[in-house]
Amino acid sequence: MTTEYLPTLVVTTGEPAGIGPDICLQAAQQPFDCRLIFLADRNLLRTRAETLQLPVQFADSGTIPPGRHQPGRLYVHHVPLARKVEAGVLNPANAAYVTALLRQATTGCCSQQYDAMVTAPVHKGIINDAGIPFTGHTEYLAGLTHSQVVMMLIGGGMRVALATTHLPLKDVAAAITAENLESKLRIIHHDLIARFALSRPRIAVAGLNPHAGESGHLGREEIDIIIPVLEKLRGEGIRLSGPLPADTLFNPHQLAQYDCILAMFHDQGLPVLKHASFGTGVNITLGLPIIRTSVDHGTALDLAGSGKTESGSLVTAIQAAIELAKNTRLTDTHGHTGDGR
Numbered sequence: 001m002t003t004e005y006l007p008t009l010v011v012t013t014g015e016p017a018g019i020g021p022d023i024c025l026q027a028a029q030q031p032f033d034c035r036l037i038f039l040a041d042r043n044l045l046r047t048r049a050e051t052l053q054l055p056v057q058f059a060d061s062g063t064i065p066p067g068r069h070q071p072g073r074l075y076v077h078h079v080p081l082a083r084k085v086e087a088g089v090l091n092p093a094n095a096a097y098v099t100a101l102l103r104q105a106t107t108g109c110c111s112q113q114y115d116a117m118v119t120a121p122v123h124k125g126i127i128n129d130a131g132i133p134f135t136g137h138t139e140y141l142a143g144l145t146h147s148q149v150v151m152m153l154i155g156g157g158m159r160v161a162l163a164t165t166h167l168p169l170k171d172v173a174a175a176i177t178a179e180n181l182e183s184k185l186r187i188i189h190h191d192l193i194a195r196f197a198l199s200r201p202r203i204a205v206a207g208l209n210p211h212a213g214e215s216g217h218l219g220r221e222e223i224d225i226i227i228p229v230l231e232k233l234r235g236e237g238i239r240l241s242g243p244l245p246a247d248t249l250f251n252p253h254q255l256a257q258y259d260c261i262l263a264m265f266h267d268q269g270l271p272v273l274k275h276a277s278f279g280t281g282v283n284i285t286l287g288l289p290i291i292r293t294s295v296d297h298g299t300a301l302d303l304a305g306s307g308k309t310e311s312g313s314l315v316t317a318i319q320a321a322i323e324l325a326k327n328t329r330l331t332d333t334h335g336h337t338g339d340g341r
Contacts, residue, residue: 006034006068007115007325009318010077010108012101013040014120016085016094018299019309021048024120025056025074026311027318032069034322037061037114039101041081045074051087051305079104087305090123095130098122102137106144109290115329116291116321120314121299136166138285141292149287150187152260153269153296154320156276158250159196159260160269161188161286172265173221176208181229185262187287189238192259195284195291197327204249204258205230205242206268212243279310282317284324291324293317 009032014020024038025048038045042058049056054072061077079100083093105117119137127134134140142149152161163184164175185203192201205226206212209219216223226243234240241258248254249261250272263269274281274296281296295313303309 004033005326005329006066007322007329008035008037008064008113009116009118009321009325010105010114011036011038011118011318012105012120013038013045014101015090015098015123015126015299016041016044016081017088017090017304018121018123018301019304020120020122020299021045022052022304022307022309023295023311023314025049025052025054026309027314028056028069028074029054029071030315031071032318032322034069034115034318034325035064035066036069036075036318037064038074038076039079039105040076041085041097042076042078044081044085045076048087048305052307077104088301090126090301092126092130095127095132098127099132099134099140102140103144106141106290109292110145115325116293118314118317118321119292119294121295121297123299123301137283137292137294138165141285141288145288145290147288148183148187149285150184150191152188152284152286153273153281154284155273155278155281155296155316158255158273158276160273161260161262162266162269163262163264165266167265169265169267173208173219176221176225176264178225178229181226182233185229185233185238185240188260188262189233191286194331195286195324195327196259197331198259200239201259202239202241202257203260203262204244204254205240205262206246206249206264207243208264210245210247212245280312280316282313282320284320291321291328293321293324 013024057073061075064075108114138151192198208221213219213222222243230240283294285292
């Protein structure tokens with residue numbers, strides 16, 4: 001009889017003054033087919049649980065049993081805060097605590113102590129105010145693991161990856177080079193197979209300009225950069241369509257034909273996905289040597305400690321991490337698996 005594989009997930013609780021601790025406590029009230037370990041200041045979670053009147057039993061992460069996560073029981077790896085936290089009030093003194101959570105989770109995943117990491121939201125501004133350069137989770141984890149990465153969100157029946165992430169719009173075109181585009185498409189193709197168990201993934205690539213450049217009349221990036229890259233990779237057997245006009249790409253008929261959409265910039269692809277799935281979307285970082293999923297929202301400082309938060313996105317992120325961990329284990333054990341498309 002084969003024992004069911006139950007991955008071990010580590011959850012970083014994010015900005016301590018935001019809703020990260022709240023949604024972690026709320027999500028922990030549900031059952032999951034995994035073992036969950038939370039990285040946090042234990043006293044912070046205990047105080048927030050009392051504020052929210054949530055029934056929680058705390059235990060040290062070193063005592064976690066081999067079975068499934070039991071609702072209401074939190075196994076915490078204690079990481080101390082620098083300063084006491086007031087819900088909703090940012091303090092740059094605790095910024096190093098936030099990045100320490102990410103470093104410890106990454107180290108644990110790289111050493112295979114954990115099978116995947118799930119991240120609650122952080123506040124980029126306060127981390128930078130503390131003198132720590134921080135563009136976002138995606139870029140920070142790429143730096144920790146020396147990886148080239150791709151940001152992908154899933155939700156509303158869509159997988160949307162981004163060719164560029166947190167850039168001013170005026171800088172987007174210059175960032176879309178043939179080298180970068182080819183690298184990101186290779187990462188997407190690889191991880192759709194290795195993480196999502198799709199043996200022959202179909203990827204649609206959006207154009208950068210309106211109407212995908214209108215044969216060069218509205219911009220030449222499609223002709224000079226995007227099309228040559230797609231033709232090269234198609235020659236290697238990667239199933240790519242595009243460049244396609246973004247204004248018609250996200251209709252149901254088009255979406256049904258593809259496993260993933262590659263948008264050229266943040267606000268080209270994500271408004272559509274978040275409209276369809278806000279509160280239940282998941283952010284996934286492709287290209288890392290580890291599995292990382294996250295919520296699709298921010299710290300919501302005004303809601304911290306209020307009891308008015310929803311943990312749906314974190315719950316979905318945990319479920320996605322479980323699925324990705326299981327797919328990766330199957331792929332590593334048996335080679336390429338999937339739907340055969």
